[in-house]
Amino acid sequence: MPVNDHKAGAVIVRPLLPSDPIPAITRLLHRAYAKQVAMGLRPLAGRQDDSVTAERAANSECYIALVEGAGGETIAGVILFEEQEKATFPPFFLKPHVCHFAQFGVDPDVQGRGIGRALLEVVERRAREKGATELALSMAEPDRELYDFYVKRGYRFVEHWQWPYTNYRSCILSKALA
């Protein structure tokens, strides 16, 4: 069993199940990435349709964060661990000691409450379980607030990368896993 459920206060992070609603995740991603879209950027997660959301989940380990609300549990965040893509990977992702994550988003209504941190803890744990010593990600270079978010969490700049489906240069960041 690769994964255990992970709890952080009122947040539960668990693997995506076949019964989970893909459209809710697509909507969440569009809302989470709206800030970058408003900056004139075209992140895939900000415009992908449900079939792409489902395909990306199938090509990775997909985790969702659930929060308890008045109407029951709702999906508040999502992250993909070790997504396999058709696009060429940045050189750093191809190193044997490196794992990576992608499509990381939290519902803007509940950002700043540690849900992102809980999702990151799960992928960091999965990377350690796989024997990796580095956990990497790709982010839009123009989003300096996001860059600061990762630096505060121990990530550092590694290299630039241009994905074929975006209109901006990306920064590859990575964190050494203790």
Ligand SMILES: CC(C)(COP(=O)(O)OP(=O)(O)OC[C@H]1O[C@@H](n2cnc3c(N)ncnc32)[C@H](O)[C@@H]1OP(=O)(O)O)[C@@H](O)C(=O)NCCC(=O)NCCS
């Ligand atoms: C990046 C992201 C997933 C983080 O999720 P989150 O749930 O807000 O993360 P956390 O609550 O764990 O941490 C947010 C940090 O910002 C701070 N913060 C304060 N107010 C905030 C607010 N209104 N919104 C966001 N963050 C806030 C928090 O204090 C926290 O910092 P700290 O842990 O040093 O105290 C989320 O901001 C997001 O979905 N962004 C848009 C999509 C995106 O850019 N994804 C990454 C692509 S590489």
